[in-house]
Every structure is written in structure tokens, then in C-alpha cells.
Amino acid sequence: MNDMTPTRAEREAKLEGMGCRRKRVEDIRFTQGKGNYVDDIKLPGMLFGDFVRSPYAHARVNKIDATRALQVPGVLAVLTAEDLKGVNLAWMPTLAGDVQMVLADGKVLFQNQEVAFVVATDRYAAADGIEAVDVDYEPLEVLVDPFQSMAEGAPLLREDIKDKTEGAHGKRKHYNHIFEWTVGDKDLTDAAFRNADVTINEMISYHRTHPSPLETCQAIASFDKVKGELTLWGTFQAPHVVRTVASLLSKIPEQKIHVIAPDVGGGFGNKVGVYPGYICAIVASIVTGKPVKWVEDRMENLTATSFARDYHMTTEIAATKEGKVTALRVHVLADHGAFDACADPSKWPAGFFNIVTGSYDFPVALCTVDGVYTNKAPGGVAYRCSFRVTEAAYCIERGMDILAQKLGMDPAELRMRNFIRRDQFPYQSALGWEYDSGDYHTAMKQAMEKLDYAGLRAEQQKKREAFKAGLTREIMGIGVSFFTEIVGAGPSKNCDILGIAMFDSCEIRVHPTGAVIARMGTKSQGQGHETTWAQIIASEIGIPADDIMVEEGNTDTAPYGLGTYGSRSTPVAGAAIAMASRKVKAKAQLIAAYLLEVHEDDLEWDVDGFRVKGLPEKFKSMKEIAWTAYHSPPPGLEPGLEAVSYYDPPNMTYPFGAYFCVMDIDVDTGVYKVRRFYALDDCGTRINPMIIEGQVHGGLTEAFAIAMGQEIRYDEGGNVLTGSFMDFFIPTAVETPVWETDFTVTPSPHHPIGAKGVGESPNVGGVPAFSNAVNDAFSFLGSTHIQMPHDYWRNWEAAKKLGVVE
Amino acid sequence: MIPGSFDYFRPQSVAEASALLAKDDNARVLAGGHSLLPMMKLRMAQPSALIDLGGIGELRQIQFQGGQLHLGAMASQHDLLASDLVSEHAPILKEVALLIADPQVRYLGTIGGNVANGDPGNDMPAVMMALDAAFVLEGQHGRRNVKARAFYTGTYETALLPGEILTAVEIPTQVKGGFAYEKLKRKVGDYATAAAAVILSVKAGVVDACEITLTNLGPTALRAEAAASALIGKPAGHPGAIDAAVAAARAIMTPAHDTRGTPEYRTSAGGSMVRRAIQRALAKA
Numbered sequence A: 001m002n003d004m005t006p007t008r009a010e011r012e013a014k015l016e017g018m019g020c021r022r023k024r025v026e027d028i029r030f031t032q033g034k035g036n037y038v039d040d041i042k043l044p045g046m047l048f049g050d051f052v053r054s055p056y057a058h059a060r061v062n063k064i065d066a067t068r069a070l071q072v073p074g075v076l077a078v079l080t081a082e083d084l085k086g087v088n089l090a091w092m093p094t095l096a097g098d099v100q101m102v103l104a105d106g107k108v109l110f111q112n113q114e115v116a117f118v119v120a121t122d123r124y125a126a127a128d129g130i131e132a133v134d135v136d137y138e139p140l141e142v143l144v145d146p147f148q149s150m151a152e153g154a155p156l157l158r159e160d161i162k163d164k165t166e167g168a169h170g171k172r173k174h175y176n177h178i179f180e181w182t183v184g185d186k187d188l189t190d191a192a193f194r195n196a197d198v199t200i201n202e203m204i205s206y207h208r209t210h211p212s213p214l215e216t217c218q219a220i221a222s223f224d225k226v227k228g229e230l231t232l233w234g235t236f237q238a239p240h241v242v243r244t245v246a247s248l249l250s251k252i253p254e255q256k257i258h259v260i261a262p263d264v265g266g267g268f269g270n271k272v273g274v275y276p277g278y279i280c281a282i283v284a285s286i287v288t289g290k291p292v293k294w295v296e297d298r299m300e301n302l303t304a305t306s307f308a309r310d311y312h313m314t315t316e317i318a319a320t321k322e323g324k325v326t327a328l329r330v331h332v333l334a335d336h337g338a339f340d341a342c343a344d345p346s347k348w349p350a351g352f353f354n355i356v357t358g359s360y361d362f363p364v365a366l367c368t369v370d371g372v373y374t375n376k377a378p379g380g381v382a383y384r385c386s387f388r389v390t391e392a393a394y395c396i397e398r399g400m401d402i403l404a405q406k407l408g409m410d411p412a413e414l415r416m417r418n419f420i421r422r423d424q425f426p427y428q429s430a431l432g433w434e435y436d437s438g439d440y441h442t443a444m445k446q447a448m449e450k451l452d453y454a455g456l457r458a459e460q461q462k463k464r465e466a467f468k469a470g471l472t473r474e475i476m477g478i479g480v481s482f483f484t485e486i487v488g489a490g491p492s493k494n495c496d497i498l499g500i501a502m503f504d505s506c507e508i509r510v511h512p513t514g515a516v517i518a519r520m521g522t523k524s525q526g527q528g529h530e531t532t533w534a535q536i537i538a539s540e541i542g543i544p545a546d547d548i549m550v551e552e553g554n555t556d557t558a559p560y561g562l563g564t565y566g567s568r569s570t571p572v573a574g575a576a577i578a579m580a581s582r583k584v585k586a587k588a589q590l591i592a593a594y595l596l597e598v599h600e601d602d603l604e605w606d607v608d609g610f611r612v613k614g615l616p617e618k619f620k621s622m623k624e625i626a627w628t629a630y631h632s633p634p635p636g637l638e639p640g641l642e643a644v645s646y647y648d649p650p651n652m653t654y655p656f657g658a659y660f661c662v663m664d665i666d667v668d669t670g671v672y673k674v675r676r677f678y679a680l681d682d683c684g685t686r687i688n689p690m691i692i693e694g695q696v697h698g699g700l701t702e703a704f705a706i707a708m709g710q711e712i713r714y715d716e717g718g719n720v721l722t723g724s725f726m727d728f729f730i731p732t733a734v735e736t737p738v739w740e741t742d743f744t745v746t747p748s749p750h751h752p753i754g755a756k757g758v759g760e761s762p763n764v765g766g767v768p769a770f771s772n773a774v775n776d777a778f779s780f781l782g783s784t785h786i787q788m789p790h791d792y793w794r795n796w797e798a799a800k801k802l803g804v805v806e
Numbered sequence B: 001m002i003p004g005s006f007d008y009f010r011p012q013s014v015a016e017a018s019a020l021l022a023k024d025d026n027a028r029v030l031a032g033g034h035s036l037l038p039m040m041k042l043r044m045a046q047p048s049a050l051i052d053l054g055g056i057g058e059l060r061q062i063q064f065q066g067g068q069l070h071l072g073a074m075a076s077q078h079d080l081l082a083s084d085l086v087s088e089h090a091p092i093l094k095e096v097a098l099l100i101a102d103p104q105v106r107y108l109g110t111i112g113g114n115v116a117n118g119d120p121g122n123d124m125p126a127v128m129m130a131l132d133a134a135f136v137l138e139g140q141h142g143r144r145n146v147k148a149r150a151f152y153t154g155t156y157e158t159a160l161l162p163g164e165i166l167t168a169v170e171i172p173t174q175v176k177g178g179f180a181y182e183k184l185k186r187k188v189g190d191y192a193t194a195a196a197a198v199i200l201s202v203k204a205g206v207v208d209a210c211e212i213t214l215t216n217l218g219p220t221a222l223r224a225e226a227a228a229s230a231l232i233g234k235p236a237g238h239p240g241a242i243d244a245a246v247a248a249a250r251a252i253m254t255p256a257h258d259t260r261g262t263p264e265y266r267t268s269a270g271g272s273m274v275r276r277a278i279q280r281a282l283a284k285a
Ligand SMILES: Cc1cc2nc3c(=O)[nH]c(=O)nc-3n(C[C@H](O)[C@H](O)[C@H](O)COP(=O)(O)OP(=O)(O)OC[C@H]3O[C@@H](n4cnc5c(N)ncnc54)[C@H](O)[C@@H]3O)c2cc1C
Pocket: B028, B029, B030, B031, B032, B033, B034, B035, B036, B037, B053, B073, B099, B100, B101, B102, B105, B108, B109, B110, B111, B112, B113, B114, B116, B117, B121, B122, B123, B124, B160, B164, B165, B166, B167, B189, B190, B191, B192
């Protein structure tokens, strides 16, 4: 060895593999405006389609007259439900087993519902055409309050299924009822409540909000009549599923459909489902023989494509007087809007809401969810959370605080007393999940020490006294949240979408020079897959991440996968990537053995190649091995160096974390200031700490928005009051608090690299931390629960109800 | 979010602009476009023609003449922030301009557009009322001055007659004293939930002059005369006087119910803004 020989550490650093704070390679193009999004794509002769939308939340559509619109220069066609019936597409199936109108068929069921599709030579002509379509509406009684959905005499919304007593998930109790879903043991739970020293019962609502990605939903359909092929570019979080669905609906054979998700500007669950815009663009392209682009504007995105949450959770906890929980009982009234278009795995009408026992050792529990229809937009997607997990985390984390208050116990202390202990993992929860790994006590202690929790509580005590003495008009709250997520859908034994098991995939090709192209069934929308996927491969097969190109989103080239949402990419595709890498490595080992003239068992892996055990100078790098694979493969071995893996995970992963929010609220105006926000995340093995921190920052910002003001609000007539960014709260850098991040590492025992997924943790854990801070601030004045969102006027209302402002 | 079709003109003089405006009842003046264009994109405004004042250089000037600060209608909110004359003669305008949206909006939004728009959510009208400013209006039939305090007749309704253009804002020399603008908003880029302007002077420990005006707490900006009277003649900082001023201001507030809150909340918060503005103005006086 001479001085020029790189050290082991230098060789390792050069790989920029797992654990490295590698800069995001995709940002080179994103920060220069060089991304390639759907709306950047311009095809020769491309037409534009846009929707006539309903101004009414509930109305009969008596007549649609397109005569005037067809006279507008540039307008070529106006599609209505009648036209779509010709190709059997006036309605489409939803992922939740319901059906949804593509265009209004006889009536409209929510404001801004799609009524007709105007196709024109440009956007401006289409917009003028929309104004000239005359629709005769006959307004009907509107149903906005989900608590009235199943009332006697409630307006009938879904005439198409009014006589169906069975839905996709069993019995329907009322014509506006969708499903009832129950898990847990009723008798044992009821018994535990009868014997409890202390119980709480609170209706905890998680209001309706919206994922609102920066880029709205959009698509371009181009049908080639000669070849009979359809190419569909779109903002898809799950392009392969879109291709399958498009094939099933259109009857175009799947190999003749090319679905391409180019760069996607944020998804957060909004881009999982299939929307009328996609279907209409496809039909319009088939009808006109030209490519047709559809681009949603911001107001359409907020009011018509999938919303999130709208869960109303009656939460009961039973406990001993020492603060040991003995049972949990939750009933959820779920407002799904006009159609059940939830994007959950098919067998899970309420997603994984049964993670609602959280981080605590509940011996028994019972959970029931009733889904109902209202005159609101359809959806119920997982907005930066695994399916209904943020609802569950909010429910239990608010519930634990309310219990602590009733017991007169510190909320952190109550949590510590009830955590599942490290030695209980793998842990079987009362509602049916097997938690893979966790060390909650360690994480909580670390968080409390770093934050000086005891000091903050002492300060709060002083402030409360000062407030009571009239020396200040500010109150202080400390929000505690300890969440457990369930991500990585999922094992084929319990997860599928329309019958397709929720595996994911990776294909790796090592080229002769040792450069790599790798493709996955996932689709980044900003998560940084091009960076982190390469890091996993780099560590596994010893090729520098910079020499590895990652490509996703083209269904012609990428292996089939279920896409990116529900924090599933790292748990599922991340595992596939490791497994495909290991297949490559196994073949590389055979080649190395041949080159070094030893038995393969005599080799050991060393950073970027194989070495003969005990003979350190006998070494072959992956680069040399790759060349050999194409130049002179060992006799009997196929040339080439590539592998594919389809990974069906044995279990979900269970990331967790301890979040704390310190907040001051001025009671006279309701104005709050987040003084500190501390987030400790345990997502198992950390692939790229910088990307993890970025994900946490982004997710916390969304959680902050949701808890503190972001909502889709309707008035009594079903009109959306928050349909633009003027009223729908998106914080700017000025409003956004400073985030303090921290971590512990408890690897997943069943995942090939021990990683658990982190993208959604901050949204799941953040919302309860903010809400608990507000509730904690007001608690000494006698309040037990204040509903979200906690915007200024609602904080003031809370103060007023408690009698501390005139 | 696409406006209907319209004609576009970019005249070089006020005379040319007012001639164009007189020709077409549905034509609208375009200044920075930051209020007008969003309305057009929602098709809530569908003007047949836009007459862009951006080509008339003289309308952008800021001068001090004859004891008056003269702001050309096309001076942007950013221009106000950059002007030494504004610092010297009406520093409250800087405080207000900084509370309007973000730098991008301030580069384009103009003082003329802000006061001519007639939206109770705009911040400048209340401040102009507090400063006792006058608006210079020019039309086919000549030029006239209308006081800010007499200009606003209702939401989006002003004393501007068809064919008239607001060419300048004239602000009289102010007595030395204290001032403050307190604005409660949900986020950067939002209009006021409630806001209050206070300009006052103190002589020998007694408030001797005071103006209090309010933003977004009624159909137009409001001048709270009774509130100001409650302070005048009272010792500066007298708690009873401040309470009385706050109560008098609240008594004239009739805010709309919107996503910023209930009228009850906005009235309460409006009172808090008045109180804080008084306290801050007194501290500076
Ligand atoms: C995101 C955002 C946030 C904002 N927040 C605030 C805020 O907090 N407070 C606030 O005060 N403003 C706010 N604004 C508005 C901004 O200050 C506008 O620029 C201003 O209200 C109008 O000025 P303009 O030059 O853009 O006028 P335009 O939009 O061009 O015109 C507005 C109206 O006035 C008429 N008009 C304009 N100039 C004249 C003239 N010289 N004579 C006669 N009529 C005329 C136009 O015909 C039109 O009807 C905000 C705007 C945006 C986009």
C-alpha cells in the first residue's frame, strides 16, 4: 500500500451510501426551474379540456344546453354524461368499492362537481366556452352535517343506490350510510368500562382539510387511432395502478397503455385516486384524435379533488386511579362526502384507524366507524399520513391528555406509565396489529431532558399565577404528543388495491463500466427518491451513488409497483431495492471468486468489492467485476449483471416519535406564538439524515397549518368558504415556527435494512402536539377539549366561553 | 381563473387616459392590477377595456410642495418605503406599507389603486382619513379635490365619477406627535381581521389632538371621532380615557362575518388594535 491508496473510510465516503447527508440530486433541476411537469409537456395539435362545474351542492340537472358554447371560437366539443354513457364511462368505480359520477348524471351532489367537459383549441377558448354552457339546475335540500346524514327524513343523496342494503363493506343502515366497520372485543371492553375507577368521554373532531400540493392535478391523454395505443401523462402517485385501472375501464389492452408520471410537484395523497379530469381527457382524445390536456386550477383542486379527514371521534378511555389505562372505546362518524372515494387498501374502509391504541398497552379496545354521505366533495385521502393514521393518533393523543387532566396527572407522566415496554416487542395490539419494534421510554426521556420539560412546567405554573393575578393577558401551553405510526402497506395477507397485492419492486442494471440504472414501482413527488434510492444501492453493492441513476414513473420501463403514499416507499420499495442489490451482489461474488481463483465462500465483502479472507491484497472491486460480467463472464454463468426484486413485506413498520410544542396565546386576540417545537423521530435506520430532517420540517409545517387554521369549511348551503389560498391557510416562512429535530434509532427487525419510513410521521405526530398545546394552555381555566382548527378567532371564542375576555 | 377578453390601452398622458375612459362605460383603469386582475380572473369583474396608467411617468412622482406631501397615484407601495420625503412628512405610511402583503405585491400595488379601489380591506384609506388627505380627481370636465374623509360611500363605492381618474394624493403637514398602525392578520398576504390607525400629539402631558381610524371593521374605512374625543384633553395614558376610547371605537364597528371570524370577535379584536395603537402612539409622542 502506498500513500495514494484510499483508506477504508475514504472509500466508504466516496460511495455516499446510507447514513450520508447527500445533497438531493433532483434539486439541481428543480431549483433551476428545469423540472419537467405535466404542464411543461406540449404536444403538436394539443387541445385543452376544462369543466363546467356546479354552483349548487345538491340539485337536479334538468338540461345541459351547449349550443352557445359550440359557437365560441375555438370550442370543438362539449362532453356530458350522456356522451360518456356511449362508452360506459358516465360513472367510474372508486378505490373504496363505490361508484362516482364522472360527469353529472341527472343530478349534482357537491359544489363544483364536474358537469360538462369543454374541449377547445386553447385554455382561453375553453374558459369562454364554460361560461356559455347553459345548465338548468333545480336546487334540492342540502345535507352538510354528517350527524344529520342518518336522520329520519334526511335528504336522499345517492338515488343510484337507494335500495341497496349491502355496500362494498357490508350492511347499510340508512340510504345515506356507506359502511360500518368494527374491530375489537365489545364484551371485554364494556366490562372494563364497568369496572373502571376513572373514565373519559369526549367527542374529538378532526376537521376537513386538503392536501393542496403546489402542483394541482393534471393529465394529458393522447390516443393513437392507428396503433390503438393510449399515452397518458399525469400527476400520479401510483402510475402503474392508473394504467391497470385505465385498461379495465377503457378496455384498451394494458400493453397498449403507456402511463407516464413525469416530475410531480407534491402529492400528499391528493394524487393517488382517479379523477373525472383524467377520464374526460382520455375520452376527449379518443373522440377528437388529438392530445387533450386537463389542468386543474387552485380553486378546483381545493373544492373538487380529494379532501382529507372529516372524522368525528367519540373517544372513551377507562383507567385505574393510578393512571393505568384499562380499555379504549372509540366510535367514529366519518364524513365521506358525496361518493366514497377514499384511497385506502381495498379491504380497509377506515384505513388503519385501528392503530388508535397508539403507543399504549391497552389490554382491550373496541373501535367502530360509520361512514356516511353528505353534499360535499368526495375523498378522505391520507394527507401525508398512512391511511387514517393521523386521525387515530390525534384521537388517542388528545384522549390521553384529557385523561391526564381528569386524573390530575402530568400528561408526559401518564404516557410513561402506559407505554408498551421495550421487552414487549413484537407487540400484539388489542385491535389486531403486530408492532415490530420500539423503545418508547428511551425516546420520551431523551425528549424531556433536551427540552427541559420540568423547567417549562415550572414556568407555566408561574405564568398561570400571573394570569390569574391580572399581570398578563398571555397563557402558556405545552403540547405533548407521542405517536406510533403504521406504515409500509403492505403485506399481501392484508393489503391490496382492487385485488393487486401491495408489494413493490426494483430493477437494477449494472452497466459494463460499473454505472447503474435502477428503476422502481414507486414515484417520488418531492421525497428525494433519486437521492436516497441510490444511497441504498451504493451501500449494498459498493458503487458510488453518483454513478447510479434512479428512474421512476414510466410504466413501460419501470417494474410494476403500487406507488408512493402512506410512507410505503422506504418500507416496501426500499426493501425491494436492498433485495435486488443483494441479488446483484450474489452474482458479483461468483464472478469475483472466478477472477480471484478461490471458492466464493472464501470471499468477504469490503466496502466496494470482494476480498479473499485472510489475504487482504487479493481484492476485486465492483467496477472490475462489472466489466468482467460483460467482457469475460465465468464459464457457465450468464453474461450481464442485473436483478429484479418484487418485495412482499412480512409486516408493516411502526415508526414513532416524541413531539413537544410550547406555545403562548394572547387571550384578547387569540393570537398564538409557537415558542419552541421539538420533534424526536425514530424511523429505524436513517438513510439520509438531511432528507429526513427536510421531511420532518415539511410535515411539521403542514401539521402546524392543519392544527392552527387550515380547513375546508362549508356553509349551511354546502358552499365552500375556503376555496382559495386567501382563506385556506398555507403558512409562509414568516408564520412557520423554527423546528428542532432529534432522533433515536430502533431498526425494524423484519426490514432488510431496518428502515421504517418517516415522511408522514411529522404530520401524524405534529397535529396532536399543536392541538394539545392549545388545549393545555386553556386547561387551567376549566376547559377539557377545544376543537381544531385553533385559529385566532376560535382561540378567542374559547377564551370568551371560559369567561376571561369580555 | 382565466379572465374574459378585453381591450388594452396604454396612454401616455392623463388627458389621453381620461378620453379613453370617457368613451367606454365598461372600461376600467389599471394600476398595479393586484386587486383588479384577481377579480377579473374570477370573472367577478369583466371590463371591456383596461386603461393602463403605467405609461404616464408624471403619475409616479412623490414631491413636497406648498406644505403638502404630494403622492402621484402610480407611486407603488415600495416607492413609499423608499422615499425620504415620506419618512419626513408622513412616516406612518411606511409602517402601513410594510404591513401590506409582501415585497412582490408592494412593487406593483399603487397608492392610487389602494385608495381608489373602495375595498374596506385596503389599509391606506383609513390612514388617509387619519392624515386628512385629499384625493385629486381628474376627468373630462376638469380637476377637483375630495377629502379622504368624504370619499368613501360604501363597499366598492366612492365619490369617483364615471370617467374620472385619481391622479394624486395630497397630505397636509402634520403636527409633530406620535402615530401607530396596529393590524391583526392571519398571515403575510392577508387583509386585516381588524386594524386601527392612531395619530396624536401631546402638550404638557395632555392629549391635545387625536385621530383614530379603522380598517375592515365596516363597509368602508371608519373615522372614530368619538373615540378620539375621549382622549383629547385627558392626561396622556389615562386608563379611563383609553378604555372610553376603545369602547367608543367598538361602538361604530360593523365588521362582516367571514373566515377571519365572527363580527363579535372582530369587534373585540378591533378594540384591542385601537388600544395598542393608542399606547404605541403615546409612547412615541
Ligand atoms: C396577496 C395580496 C395581498 C394584499 N394584501 C393587502 C393588504 O393587506 N392591504 C392592502 O391595503 N392591500 C393589499 N393588497 C392589495 C394591494 O395593495 C393592491 O395593490 C391595491 O389594493 C390596489 O392597487 P393596484 O395598484 O394594484 O390597483 P388595481 O388592482 O390596478 O386597481 C384597483 C381598482 O382601483 C381602480 N384604480 C386604480 N388606480 C386608479 C386610479 N388612479 N384612478 C381611478 N381608479 C383607479 C381600478 O380600476 C380598480 O378598480 C394585496 C394584494 C395581494 C395580491
